[in-house]
Amino acid sequence: MSTQVTFRIWRGEKGAGQLRDYTTEISSGMVVLDAVHRIQATQANDLACRWNCKAGKCGSCSAEVNGKPRLMCMTRMSDLPADKPITIEPLRAFPHLRDLVTDVSWNYDVKKKIRKYQPRKPDNPDGTWSMEQDDIDRVQEFRKCIECYLCQDVCHVLREHGLHPDFIGPRFLVYSAALEMHPADTADRLPDLKNDLGIGYCNITKCCTKVCPESIAITDNAIIPLKERVVDRYYDPIKRIFRAITGSGGD
Amino acid sequence: MAEFQTLTHDVLVVGAGGAGLRAAIEASAAGVKVGLVSKSLLGKAHTVMAEGGVAAALANVDDRDGWRVHFADTMRGGQYMNHPRMAELHAREAPDRVRELEAWGAVFDRTKDGRILQRNFGGHKYPRLAHVGDRTGLEMIRTLQDHGIHLGIDVHMEHTIVGLLKDGGRIAGAFAYDRERGRFKVFHAKAVVLATGGIGRAYRITSNSWEYTGDGHSLAYHAGASLKDMEFVQFHPTGMVWPPSVRGILVTEGVRGEGGVLRNKDGKRFMFEDIPENYRPQTADNEEEGWRYTQGDKNARRPPELLTRDHVARCIMREVRQGRGSPHGGVYLDIAWIKERLPRGEEHIKRKLPSMYHQFKQLAGIDITKEPMEVGPTTHYMMGGVNVDPDTQMSDVPGLFAAGECAAGLHGANRLGGNSLSDLIVFGKRAGEHAAKFAVANAAPRIDNSQVEALARRALEPFERDTSENPYQIQHELQDQMQDLAGIVRRREEMEQALDVIENLKRRAARATVKGNREFNPGWHTALDLENLLTVSEAITRAALERKESRGAHFRDDFPEKNAEEGKVNIIIRKTAGGAMSVSREPVPPMSGELKQIIEEMK
Ligand SMILES: Cc1cc2nc3c(=O)[nH]c(=O)nc-3n(C[C@H](O)[C@H](O)[C@H](O)COP(=O)(O)OP(=O)(O)OC[C@H]3O[C@@H](n4cnc5c(N)ncnc54)[C@H](O)[C@@H]3O)c2cc1C
Ligand code: SF4
Ligand code: SF4
Ligand code: FES
Numbered sequence: 001m002s003t004q005v006t007f008r009i010w011r012g013e014k015g016a017g018q019l020r021d022y023t024t025e026i027s028s029g030m031v032v033l034d035a036v037h038r039i040q041a042t043q044a045n046d047l048a049c050r051w052n053c054k055a056g057k058c059g060s061c062s063a064e065v066n067g068k069p070r071l072m073c074m075t076r077m078s079d080l081p082a083d084k085p086i087t088i089e090p091l092r093a094f095p096h097l098r099d100l101v102t103d104v105s106w107n108y109d110v111k112k113k114i115r116k117y118q119p120r121k122p123d124n125p126d127g128t129w130s131m132e133q134d135d136i137d138r139v140q141e142f143r144k145c146i147e148c149y150l151c152q153d154v155c156h157v158l159r160e161h162g163l164h165p166d167f168i169g170p171r172f173l174v175y176s177a178a179l180e181m182h183p184a185d186t187a188d189r190l191p192d193l194k195n196d197l198g199i200g201y202c203n204i205t206k207c208c209t210k211v212c213p214e215s216i217a218i219t220d221n222a223i224i225p226l227k228e229r230v231v232d233r234y235y236d237p238i239k240r241i242f243r244a245i246t247g248s249g250g251d
Numbered sequence: 252m253a254e255f256q257t258l259t260h261d262v263l264v265v266g267a268g269g270a271g272l273r274a275a276i277e278a279s280a281a282g283v284k285v286g287l288v289s290k291s292l293l294g295k296a297h298t299v300m301a302e303g304g305v306a307a308a309l310a311n312v313d314d315r316d317g318w319r320v321h322f323a324d325t326m327r328g329g330q331y332m333n334h335p336r337m338a339e340l341h342a343r344e345a346p347d348r349v350r351e352l353e354a355w356g357a358v359f360d361r362t363k364d365g366r367i368l369q370r371n372f373g374g375h376k377y378p379r380l381a382h383v384g385d386r387t388g389l390e391m392i393r394t395l396q397d398h399g400i401h402l403g404i405d406v407h408m409e410h411t412i413v414g415l416l417k418d419g420g421r422i423a424g425a426f427a428y429d430r431e432r433g434r435f436k437v438f439h440a441k442a443v444v445l446a447t448g449g450i451g452r453a454y455r456i457t458s459n460s461w462e463y464t465g466d467g468h469s470l471a472y473h474a475g476a477s478l479k480d481m482e483f484v485q486f487h488p489t490g491m492v493w494p495p496s497v498r499g500i501l502v503t504e505g506v507r508g509e510g511g512v513l514r515n516k517d518g519k520r521f522m523f524e525d526i527p528e529n530y531r532p533q534t535a536d537n538e539e540e541g542w543r544y545t546q547g548d549k550n551a552r553r554p555p556e557l558l559t560r561d562h563v564a565r566c567i568m569r570e571v572r573q574g575r576g577s578p579h580g581g582v583y584l585d586i587a588w589i590k591e592r593l594p595r596g597e598e599h600i601k602r603k604l605p606s607m608y609h610q611f612k613q614l615a616g617i618d619i620t621k622e623p624m625e626v627g628p629t630t631h632y633m634m635g636g637v638n639v640d641p642d643t644q645m646s647d648v649p650g651l652f653a654a655g656e657c658a659a660g661l662h663g664a665n666r667l668g669g670n671s672l673s674d675l676i677v678f679g680k681r682a683g684e685h686a687a688k689f690a691v692a693n694a695a696p697r698i699d700n701s702q703v704e705a706l707a708r709r710a711l712e713p714f715e716r717d718t719s720e721n722p723y724q725i726q727h728e729l730q731d732q733m734q735d736l737a738g739i740v741r742r743r744e745e746m747e748q749a750l751d752v753i754e755n756l757k758r759r760a761a762r763a764t765v766k767g768n769r770e771f772n773p774g775w776h777t778a779l780d781l782e783n784l785l786t787v788s789e790a791i792t793r794a795a796l797e798r799k800e801s802r803g804a805h806f807r808d809d810f811p812e813k814n815a816e817e818g819k820v821n822i823i824i825r826k827t828a829g830g831a832m833s834v835s836r837e838p839v840p841p842m843s844g845e846l847k848q849i850i851e852e853m854k
Pocket of ligand 4: 050051052053054055056057058059060061062071072073074
């Protein structure tokens, strides 16, 4: 079964541009990225977009499809209304380069600001650490991140308020959480999180969690526990002492 | 003369997958100035897609394992076409390299006693693959990336190298354009490490991304280095076959490692019918024993689904050709059946194979905990590549190194699953170390401007032509023809036809035109990649014509058996002074006495 579908794709450079219509044939099982490739190969050889794995593993093909941040390679045509044109636009939280490609280098700079993994001395003579599966489940959840930056794209602190210099965004709160909750890590990132990394800007709207293609519980499992750690350390000494004495989690 | 930005490094690493990152880390640890370039963004290289695991004889799950067994398995899997010294170094060093990843923050799945867990994979005698569910490559690339960014490596993302520069016989650097702006850059370097990965885009059905156009193979060849084993292209037995748009996407061997079985349309486990002689002693001959093996019974032998990839791929082809395939031209891979054996089977599948669950659910609308998958062979991995010294990874061009998938030697005629990720870290490290040594020991080479200008001129030609060849069209035609004429099953006449096709496409590629400007223009990038694709396609075809036998991944209908004489040589491809492609034979490097003895003992 094949049908003709119209795509409205953002074309242009450095933010200047417009949506342009392309009509192409859609066959069963196709994803949005397939349609973009077909248009690229037949109608617009110079249409810029990023992709690699075509299987939701590399996080390259992020775009806004019908206004929603998604991986183009994991968005099936059958999940979108076919009677209306399908719009495809670049991520809006980063500087635009060309067509569907944006400049995501800020993310790479941010990561360097976060203290790297610093393990305690190895537990075993062969240089390894003893860790139970239960103790690393949470960290492994965070390490599923494919760095698609869809969460960064929807976070209003970045998207609407443009506070890139002050706030690292959900992706890097997840990254920080993975390090902070690593059972063998010894570094302390709480002062940085509170100050330079700007965890306080997050007001837990959970928009990031909703778009994560890896279904990482960004807010509940990463950001909120990190915020609690920061609060415990800096704002609530009595509660902290109380917790230390009783050993209770308090929440 | 045109002025291009020139960047100077001691060591330039081309490629930021596992091999390139590991090389860059090692070179920078040696205190030299390191540049790293990649076509994609950092962290997106193919390595990110690896699923099943990294092979290393840690012996955490079965203490009978050790480097000797790993070595013997690798050689047997490679049908003794491997460079024995590389297979030895790999088996000896992989455990340390994996433990080092843990020290840098990798979080592998754990055994009950808190150590790195290892799983079964085809051709490995004991559970040997350290893994993280089915996203081991992501764990590996992220660990290397996150470790590497703090070492002062000069990273140039989204830059494509289009030519290597030479100073007389030795390497002098490389010439690149940046994808974003289309500007040219000269990378001046004392040593260059190629870590560009594979060639899968030469075929229509492949698990590989747009990046796999054989750039490193082609760059090295045109710079005068020899290529080896180019006839050995691995077709992975299990790629998705439906829907059409996902055809070729990989279904990890981990599915079979966890107990998944292959059946034809009659429900028969056809793999039991054809077990090669040299694997018979270690293969289960009944379903019960096979199942016990996947569940960790040390006295059980592995099920035939876990035989080597070349063999499983051909058995699947046979079922399909003889009319016993599934509706979309594959066979069934069933993991759902393990629910009959495991109380919480459904959760177990989701936990052990989360991304496979996800992939089928989202792309094919299939719930693998309930229904079987449809699978068929897909072009997956290139065993052949740059001919390198086993200890230093240097090619026959002084100062030019290669590691990872673009280098040859470790895998011989067929790679075992999991042996690539370990290859990357073992030989990536070695390449980085020796490239740094080379850089320290040698003075800076001289850049020859005429080479730079010639490369720049060529790169711009597609914009200036008034012809109208669509580069995508040429690429698609090549892929179709290679799939049909030089694919899983090969014949002399067809391969000769393939050479004609390639010649013809070369002429058309010289007329490829691109529209638009130089800024992030995929049409232009595709046009420039054509030369590489055509070069590797020709090399594959010529080497495959030369090997008149069937061995490992190379199967010839007109020579369906192994031939002992052919088994003594590797096939070497070189560019002659006149620019033609030459094919020659070199004896397979001899084994030391110790290694010979190991092979004897493990027969
Ligand atoms: C789906 C899939 C699953 C796999 N699963 C496993 C597994 O479980 N276990 C296993 O051992 N192996 C597995 N493999 C194989 C393994 O992942 C690859 O062989 C390996 O990752 C290759 O690593 P590399 O470092 O050599 O190259 P890559 O990781 O591919 O990196 C190549 C790099 O070179 C760059 N590059 C290429 N050309 C140029 C150029 N001209 N200029 C600049 N840069 C360039 C690219 O941008 C990229 O950064 C799998 C492969 C696939 C496709
Ligand atoms: S929960 Fe916080 S980080 Fe996530 S989108 Fe909302 S403000 Fe941004
Ligand atoms: S946390 Fe999720 S949405 Fe954010 S970058 Fe990672 S994978 Fe993407
Ligand atoms: S192409 Fe890799 S996530 Fe879409």
